[in-house]
Every structure is written in structure tokens, then in C-alpha cells.
Amino acid sequence: DAGVIQSPRHEVTEMGQEVTLRCKPISGHNSLFWYRQTMMRGLELLIYFNNNVPIDDSGMPEDRFSAKMPNASFSTLKIQPSEPRDSAVYFCASSLTGLETQYFGPGTRLLVL
Amino acid sequence: SQQGEEDPQALSIQEGENATMNCSYKTSINNLQWYRQNSGRGLVHLILIRSNEREKHSGRLRVTLDTSKKSSSLLITASRAADTASYFCATPLGGAAGNKLTFGGGTRVLVKP
Numbered sequence: 417d418a419g420v421i422q423s424p425r426h427e428v429t430e431m432g433q434e435v436t437l438r439c440k441p442i443s444g445h446n447s448l449f450w451y452r453q454t455m456m457r458g459l460e461l462l463i464y465f466n467n468n469v470p471i472d473d474s475g476m477p478e479d480r481f482s483a484k485m486p487n488a489s490f491s492t493l494k495i496q497p498s499e500p501r502d503s504a505v506y507f508c509a510s511s512l513t514g515l516e517t518q519y520f521g522p523g524t525r526l527l528v529l
Numbered sequence: 530s531q532q533g534e535e536d537p538q539a540l541s542i543q544e545g546e547n548a549t550m551n552c553s554y555k556t557s558i559n560n561l562q563w564y565r566q567n568s569g570r571g572l573v574h575l576i577l578i579r580s581n582e583r584e585k586h587s588g589r590l591r592v593t594l595d596t597s598k599k600s601s602s603l604l605i606t607a608s609r610a611a612d613t614a615s616y617f618c619a620t621p622l623g624g625a626a627g628n629k630l631t632f633g634g635g636t637r638v639l640v641k642p
Contacts, residue, residue, distance in 0.1 A: 459617070509571075515559065516560075
């Protein structure tokens with residue numbers, strides 16, 4: 417298996433632009449997680465899905481952030497409009513169940529100017 | 530506040546020495562996990578210890594769990610320069626919060642050659 421795949425790996429955009437991050441989880445995994453990591457705040461869980469259904473989005477910072485999982489093999493995290501404080505590394509992870517081992521993707525390094 | 534907290538925040542040792550880091554958590558758990566993150570990369574699962582286990586080994590890694598003290602430790606024996614990374618403990622939150630892991634702030638380990 418190729419592991420969790422994220423794209424793009426790097427994104428540089430200007431404030432106000434829409435940003436879409438993509439994730440392909442490991443086949444057969446039922447849970448998918450989006451995290452954000454910054455030096456100041458560490459690793460934060462933004463949202464997670466179980467069987468394609470959003471279970472907990474309490475970590476989503478504000479309405480500018482949205483996430484979808486239209487099928488078991490694809491998820492997106494969208495920021496519209498983006499702001500400089502959104503600059504961070506965004507990780508996607510998947511697991512068989514939410515409580516067991518999570519497998520992380522390589523991350524998307526986002527810079528909003 | 531976070532479920533798991535690592536201690537120390539940073540650790541610097543010479544190659545060949547052992548490195549020990551600790552994790553404290555707040556609520557009852559059914560397992561505790563340790564992850565490693567190399568600079569600029571995603572987290573990688575190292576070891577999972579269940580609540581009915583007291584010690585677990587994986588190669589040069591030894592993890593202990595004391596549920597009475599709500600704490601765990603990760604020992605890296607005979608450290609190598611390649612062990613330089615951040616190490617995170619993660620504990621599951623279930624119930625009304627759903628099935629998800631919460632991560633501590635991490636311990637940054639520097640192994641000097």
C-alpha cells in the first residue's frame with residue numbers, strides 16, 4: 417500500500433484565496449483525520465470522519481474551514497478565504513478505527529502571504 | 530487542555546546514551562500510543578500499549594504504562610543520531626467525544642554524534 421497520500425505537498429497562496437488540500441486514506445481504513453501543526457499550537461485535530469461521515473468538527477477554527485469526504489478514498493479540506501494565520505502544516509491520517517494506530521500522510525505545508 | 534502531556538519538552542543526549550521521556554494523561558484509557566516525527570515529516574507510529582499491559586518492547590524501544598499514576602514512559606536505548614526527532618504520546622478519547630486520539634505537545638530529542 418502506498419500509505420496516506422496528500423496533495424499538494426507545498427502550497428503558497430495570497431491572503432483571500434481559496435485553498436484546497438486533498439487526502440487519499442489507506443484502503444480499508446474507516447476513520448480519517450485532519451490535523452494542523454504549528455510551532456505555537458502544536459498538533460491540533462481539526463475534524464475526523466468515520467465511514468465518510470463527519471463525527472467531530474469541534475476543532476475546525478471557524479467557518480472559513482470546511483471538510484468533505486465524498487467517498488471512502490478521498491477527502492478535502494478547504495479554506496476560503498485563506499488568511500496568513502492559516503499558515504501551518506496540515507496532516508491527514510487514517511486508521512482502521514479511531515482508537516487504534518493512525519497512519520499519517522506526509523503533510524501539506526501551507527504558506528499564506 | 531490536552532489529554533496527554535510529555536515531559537521533558539526537550540532532551541539532548543550523546544549517541545549511545547539512553548533517552549527517557551514521560552507522558553501523563555488525565556482520563557481512563559484503553560490504550561496509549563507513541564509516535565515519532567522527524568523534521569518536516571508526518572508522524573510515524575512506534576508502539577501501542579494496552580491498559581492491561583505494563584511494559585512493551587519493540588527493538589530499542591521500551592514503553593511502560595502505569596494506569597494507577599496515569600503515566601507512561603518511552604525509553605530509547607543505545608540512541609543513534611537517526612533517533613533525533615520529536616516524540617509524541619497519544620491517548621484515545623471516546624464516549625461523547627467520539628473515537629479519536631489526542632496528542633501531547635511532544636518531546637524534542639537531539640542525539641549528538
